[in-house]
Amino acid sequence: MRKLMLAMTLLAMFALAACGGGADEEPAAAAPSAQEAIAQVLKVTAHDLYYNEPDNLTNPPVWTVNAGEVFEVDLDNQGGLQHNWAIVKPGAEVPVPFDPAANADLLLWDAGLVDPGQSEAAQFTVDDPGTYTIICTVAGHYPSMQGQLVVQ
Numbered sequence: 074m075r076k077l078m079l080a081m082t083l084l085a086m087f088a089l090a091a092c093g094g095g096a097d098e099e100p101a102a103a104a105p106s107a108q109e110a111i112a113q114v115l116k117v118t119a120h121d122l123y124y125n126e127p128d129n130l131t132n133p134p135v136w137t138v139n140a141g142e143v144f145e146v147d148l149d150n151q152g153g154l155q156h157n158w159a160i161v162k163p164g165a166e167v168p169v170p171f172d173p174a175a176n177a178d179l180l181l182w183d184a185g186l187v188d189p190g191q192s193e194a195a196q197f198t199v200d201d202p203g204t205y206t207i208i209c210t211v212a213g214h215y216p217s218m219q220g221q222l223v224v225q
């Protein structure tokens with residue numbers, strides 16, 4: 074009986090390996106490419122000096138993602154200055170002006186500086202649910218340039 078079980082197990086493993094799915098039991102989850110693994114894409118337009126609409130101070134843009142899932146930030150810089158999109162660590166107070174070198178430890182993650190007229194994409198995952206402050210890290214751009222990331 075034990076030999077039969079072993080033989081069946083080996084046969085099953087071979088069959089799975091043969092169809093390219095590895096040891097995955099859910100067909101839909103078979104080896105997703107990096108592109109397929111991105112759960113959400115956040116479209117962010119950067120201007121001098123705001124995201125999306127020029128009212129970030131009174132009506133900050135809100136982006137929502139799911140905890141533990143990969144999201145992509147598509148940062149489209151339509152301004153004439155460099156801009157960034159950064160997640161501030163929970164509970165951290167953002168100094169004004171923000172100094173990107175001295176205050177780097179306040180950031181959970183940043184998409185990276187994007188040059189004027191350029192568009193860049195970067196991926197990240199936040200594990201802990203909550204509402205995070207989003208800032209542009211270029212000195213003087215916060216608080217004018219800010220938003221919120223809701224991780225649900």
Ligand SMILES: [Cu+2]
Pocket residue numbers: 122155156157209210211214218
């Ligand atoms: Cu900026």
